[in-house]
Amino acid sequence: MGPLEGLAYGFTVAATPTNLLACFLGVLVGTIVGVLPGIGPVGAMALLLPSTFALQPATALIMLAGIYYGAMYGGSTTSILVNVPGEAGSVVTLLDGYQMTRKGRAGAALCIAAVGSFVAGTVGVVGIMLAAAWLADVAIRFGPPEYFAIALGGLLLLSRLSGGSVLHSFVMVAIGLALGTVGMDTVTALRRFTFGSVALSQGVDLVPVIMGLYGVAEVLLLAEQGVAKALIVSVRLKELLPTREEWRRSWAPIGRGSVVGFITGLIPGPAAVLSTFIAYNVEKKVSRTPERFGHGAIEGVAAPESANNAATAGAMVPLLSLGIPFSPATAILLGALVIHGLQPGPLLIVQRPEVFWGFVASMYIGNFLLLILNLPLVGLFVSVLRLPQHVLATLVLLLCLVGAFSLSNSHLDLWILALFGVFGYALRKLNVDVSPLVVALVLGPMMEKTLRQSLFITQGSVVDIVARPLTLAILAIPVVALAVPPLLRLRRRPRAAAAPVA
Amino acid sequence: MLERVVALVVLAVAGGYLMLALALPYGTTARPGAGFFPTLVGIFACVVGAGMMVAAFRTPLRARSALAAASETAGRTRAVSTVLVLVAFCALMPWLGYPLVAFGFVTVLLQRLGSSWRAAGVIGVLAAVVSFYVFAVLLDVPLPSGPWSS
Numbered sequence: 213m214g215p216l217e218g219l220a221y222g223f224t225v226a227a228t229p230t231n232l233l234a235c236f237l238g239v240l241v242g243t244i245v246g247v248l249p250g251i252g253p254v255g256a257m258a259l260l261l262p263s264t265f266a267l268q269p270a271t272a273l274i275m276l277a278g279i280y281y282g283a284m285y286g287g288s289t290t291s292i293l294v295n296v297p298g299e300a301g302s303v304v305t306l307l308d309g310y311q312m313t314r315k316g317r318a319g320a321a322l323c324i325a326a327v328g329s330f331v332a333g334t335v336g337v338v339g340i341m342l343a344a345a346w347l348a349d350v351a352i353r354f355g356p357p358e359y360f361a362i363a364l365g366g367l368l369l370l371s372r373l374s375g376g377s378v379l380h381s382f383v384m385v386a387i388g389l390a391l392g393t394v395g396m397d398t399v400t401a402l403r404r405f406t407f408g409s410v411a412l413s414q415g416v417d418l419v420p421v422i423m424g425l426y427g428v429a430e431v432l433l434l435a436e437q438g439v440a441k442a443l444i445v446s447v448r449l450k451e452l453l454p455t456r457e458e459w460r461r462s463w464a465p466i467g468r469g470s471v472v473g474f475i476t477g478l479i480p481g482p483a484a485v486l487s488t489f490i491a492y493n494v495e496k497k498v499s500r501t502p503e504r505f506g507h508g509a510i511e512g513v514a515a516p517e518s519a520n521n522a523a524t525a526g527a528m529v530p531l532l533s534l535g536i537p538f539s540p541a542t543a544i545l546l547g548a549l550v551i552h553g554l555q556p557g558p559l560l561i562v563q564r565p566e567v568f569w570g571f572v573a574s575m576y577i578g579n580f581l582l583l584i585l586n587l588p589l590v591g592l593f594v595s596v597l598r599l600p601q602h603v604l605a606t607l608v609l610l611l612c613l614v615g616a617f618s619l620s621n622s623h624l625d626l627w628i629l630a631l632f633g634v635f636g637y638a639l640r641k642l643n644v645d646v647s648p649l650v651v652a653l654v655l656g657p658m659m660e661k662t663l664r665q666s667l668f669i670t671q672g673s674v675v676d677i678v679a680r681p682l683t684l685a686i687l688a689i690p691v692v693a694l695a696v697p698p699l700l701r702l703r704r705r706p707r708a709a710a711a712p713v714a
Numbered sequence: 715m716l717e718r719v720v721a722l723v724v725l726a727v728a729g730g731y732l733m734l735a736l737a738l739p740y741g742t743t744a745r746p747g748a749g750f751f752p753t754l755v756g757i758f759a760c761v762v763g764a765g766m767m768v769a770a771f772r773t774p775l776r777a778r779s780a781l782a783a784a785s786e787t788a789g790r791t792r793a794v795s796t797v798l799v800l801v802a803f804c805a806l807m808p809w810l811g812y813p814l815v816a817f818g819f820v821t822v823l824l825q826r827l828g829s830s831w832r833a834a835g836v837i838g839v840l841a842a843v844v845s846f847y848v849f850a851v852l853l854d855v856p857l858p859s860g861p862w863s864s
Contacts, residue, residue, distance in 0.1 A: 263853075379765050383724055386759035390731055393755060397748040404738060404748060405731075428800070435796040435827055436789035602827035606820055607841060609796075613803060613819075614812075614845055618855040626804045634797055642720070660751040672744030 213565060215341045222569030226577055231271050235574050238275040239582050242282020245299075247290050247593045248604070252299045253283035255427035257544045258419050259611055261551075262618045269552035270567045274574040276548055280541045281333060281524045281575070284484060285582045288325040288517050289593055293318055301484035301520035304492045308505065308512030315508050317458075319451030324462050324510055325517040326586045332470035332518035333579035336525020339474045340532065340572055344561075347533035351558035356665035357677045359536075361686040363655045363662070366480040366530075366538050368690035370648050373481030378694070384648040391416045391649075392656025399664065411624040418547050418653060420616040420629040422540060425646045427612045428633025433640060434605045452587055454510070462514040465495050469518030476519070477526020480538035482647060484520040484527075491519035525575065532568060533558060536658075540650040547654070717770040725763035732756030795826040811860015812850070817842040 213221065225231065245256040257279050264272035287302030292309035305325065312321040354362075371381035394405045395415030406412040454462070469491040476487035495515040496502045505512050528545075530536050535557030537543040549556045554564060561568045586593070616629040639646050670676035677683060735756040741747025803819045821838030825831055849855040 377769075379762060379769060382762040383759075383766065386728065386755060386762055389755045390752070390759065393735075393752045400739070400748045402738070402748040404752060405734060432793050432796055436793040438789060438792065438828070600829075602829065603824065603837060606823045606827065606837075609800070609823070610816060610820060610841055610845060613800075614816075614849050614855070614857070617807075617857065618849060618853070621856050623804070623808055626807070630797075630800050630804050633800065637793065642716075656755075663751060664746045667743055667746055672742060674743075 213561075213569075215345055218345070218561075218565065218569040219341060219573055221565060222571070222573030223576075225270055225566045225570030226274065226573040230268075231274055231570065231574060232577070234267065234271045234275040235278050235578050236581055238278020239282035239285075239578050239585065242279040242284075243286035243582065243585060243593060244596055245279065246283035246286020246288075246302075247596050252426055252430065253280050254422060254540045254544065255430055255608075255612075256283070257541060258422040259427060259608075259615050261419050261544060261548060262615050264548060265551065269549065269554055269564070270570040272548050272552060273545060273567060273571050274578075276545055277528070277571065277575065278578050280545075281521060281578065282582060284517075284520045284524055285326065285329050285586050286593065287520075288329070288513075289322065289586070289590060290597065292321045292325065292513070293594055294597065300482070301488055301523075302517075303485070304488040304516040305513055307492070308507070308509050311506070311508035312510065312513065317508065317510075320454035320458050321510065321513045322590055323452045323454055323587060324458065324466075324514050326583055328462065328466040328469065328514045328518035329521040329586075330579050330583040331466050332473055332522040333525065333582070334576065335470040336474050336477070336522040337572060337575045337579070339522070340525055340528050340575070343478075344529045344533040344568075344572075347529060348558040348561050351534050354534075354558075354682070356662040356669065357680055357683045358686065359534075360659060360662035360666055360677070361683040362534060362536055363659045365686050365690040366536060367648065367652055367655060369693055370480040370538060370651055372690065372693050373479065373486065376643055376645055380642075380644045381648045384644065384646060385652045388649040388652025388654075389656040389659070391421070391653050393660070398657075398661065409624070411622050414620075415657075416628065416653070417619060417625060418543065418650070419619055420625045421632050421653060422544060422650060423612045423616055424629045424632025424634075425636035425639075425650065426540070427608065428629060429636030429640055429646075431605045431609045431612075432633060432637040434601055452590075458510050461510050465491075465511040465515035466518045468494055468498075469515035470522045472515075473519030473522030474526040477523035478529055480530075480651070482645070483523040483539060487519035487523040488516035491515040521579075531556060532560065532571075535560070537654055538651060540647050543650055543654040717773060718767075721763065721766035721770040724766055725760065728756065728759035728763040732760055792827060796823060799823045799826070808858055809860070812857035813842050813846050814860055816845060 226235065241256060241260065242253060245253055257276050260276065260279065264275060267275070283299050284301055287297060287299040288305050288309065291297045291302040291306035292313055295306055295310040295313075297303045297306055309321045309325070312318060367385050371378055371385055392415075394412060396403055396413045403413050472491045472494060473483075473487040476490060477483040492505075492512060492515055495511045496505050499505065499509075499511060501509075524541075527539050527542050530538055531542040531545060535546070535555065537546045546556055549567075554560065554567060612629060613626060616625045617623070619625050636646055666677045667674075678687065732753070735749055735752035738749025738752060739747035740749045740753060799819055799822050803815055806818075807815045817838045819838075820841045821831075821834045824834035824837055829837070846857060850857045850859075
């Protein structure tokens with residue numbers, strides 16, 4: 213099935229009433245969690261994952277993905293109007309977005325953010341169609357050594373790019389990998405690290421870990437910060453139209469932001485956040501008037517808002533074509549696919565075309581729904597901020613607890629949720645990013661399986677695994693990314709020391 | 715000081731994990747056993763922990779300002795209260811049942827976070843009843859009803 217034929221088939225799947233409703237609910241919830249500071253898309257996706265068990269796989273995936281990209285739209289609203297980023301991908305938007313609000317151009321900023329997100333979302337979906345189908349075709353030829361190299365390389369790159377110290381990221385990777393070894397060994401059926409607990413022999417479930425690290429930890433931070441009331445600016449519908457000059461200034465940044473965002477999304481790491489910083493800096497560099505940035509330049513809203521939406525689409529490519537998630541959000545989507553008995557990977561397009569193409573088509577529909585929802589209903593979404601934060605936080609915590617219990621009706625999941633909630637809170641206080649832990653927990657069992665298979669194939673020769681051309685090429689990328697910055701620093705140091713003191 | 719404590723904890727946990735991994739059957743490189751991958755992970759964790767130790771001891775100790783510590787106290791108390799209520803929920807739910815524990819959880823937490831007892835109680839009752847109805851009745855989640863169920 214070619215991309216256009218596949219897309220047409222996808223629309224027949226996505227346009228069924230159930231899937232349309234799932235898409236609508238997903239983007240609506242996504243927009244609301246995007247608007248609300250403190251409750252991010254990953255926590256919301258984990259929270260709603262148990263409610264998708266009864267749905268068809270394509271429907272579940274459509275709803276969960278809707279939350280992910282819907283949050284990128286919603287996040288910009290609070291950044292622009294209240295100077296508080298609804299989620300991490302909208303931090304850069306507030307630099308110029310809020311300045312535009314102060315100048316009375318909030319409506320134009322919101323409109324450009326929504327249109328930019330729509331264009332980027334659509335460009336991103338075209339990218340998925342072409343890249344994922346092509347990559348899946350190539351990946352059919354991959355063996356266990358290549359999959360092991362991709363997982364290992366992805367984790368190394370993620371550690372380099374997730375911000376903060378590489379050592380801290382490595383600790384998170386080690387914890388994630390170690391958690392992935394808990395439970396019954398799939399080859400020998402031996403119980404590992406279960407300490408006699410029958411419940412633990414099934415392994416540590418991803419969902420309570422994510423709910424704890426993202427949902428509970430965020431609630432604990434909200435509790436610590438106390439009750440804060442946001443100053444809400446109201447925007448009338450007629451104020452939403454940008455001027456001709458604002459449109460003219462925005463088109464190119466939207467285009468560049470879309471491309472930058474999609475490419476960044478393909479790389480392991482906090483793609484949505486990273487892409488906004490890159491897109492903003494690109495615009496500043498190419499601008500003839502860079503001094504306007506930070507003082508209400510509309511390019512500073514258009515580029516990052518386009519980039520974060522395109523990045524969410526880019527992040528879907530490794531998930532759909534290789535079955536490998538490189539971010540916590542795509543790890544949840546992988547979890548949803550596995551729960552429904554699907555094996556994500558290159559054969560997904562061939563074996564379950566309704567899931568792959570239905571999902572891709574739903575993203576077109578979802579982006580269109582978001583455009584319709586976000587512009588006229590912006591006032592309604594902002595009014596969500598009037599809800600007392602502590603009441604919302606308490607109810608979210610209760611939902612996390614019931615949601616974790618409902619996964620397998622196990623009290624152990626409740627304790628895992630609480631434990632990782634406190635752990636996630638402590639990590640936030642220490643400024644440590646938790647995403648390497650989540651991705652390592654998901655990739656760990658796959659890494660173990662593929663490493664054991666690879667060693668079996670090569671009769672225990674590590675050299676034979678690494679010397680395969682594809683494996684070597686895949687591993688070279690993260691090794692260069694990890695090694696080059698310290699080497700450059702070392703090279704600069706003697707020069708700096710040798711420089712004469714004025 | 716905090717960095718040194720964290721590094722020490724990481725190294726201790728990594729060492730403990732490696733000890734347990736070494737007790738599992740390792741197999742051979744050509745036929746790896748159940749302990750093969752955990753041993754590699756344990757070694758990696760120990761190396762990273764040792765790296766953190768070196769980095770932490772090379773960084774000079776910084777004194778925290780008394781003002782910063784005092785301004786955080788109220789927030790910390792709210793966060794600790796939330797953790798205690800969370801732990802109480804997990805510990806009491808099997809014995810007292812979901813509806814009662816959910817009511818207590820929401821009421822106490824809301825009061826600790828700034829609501830009046832009356833408002834917290836009303837929201838607590840509503841939250842417990844609605845969530846029990848949605849999850850236990852509509853979605854068939856076997857939430858424990860407690861000693862009053864029969």
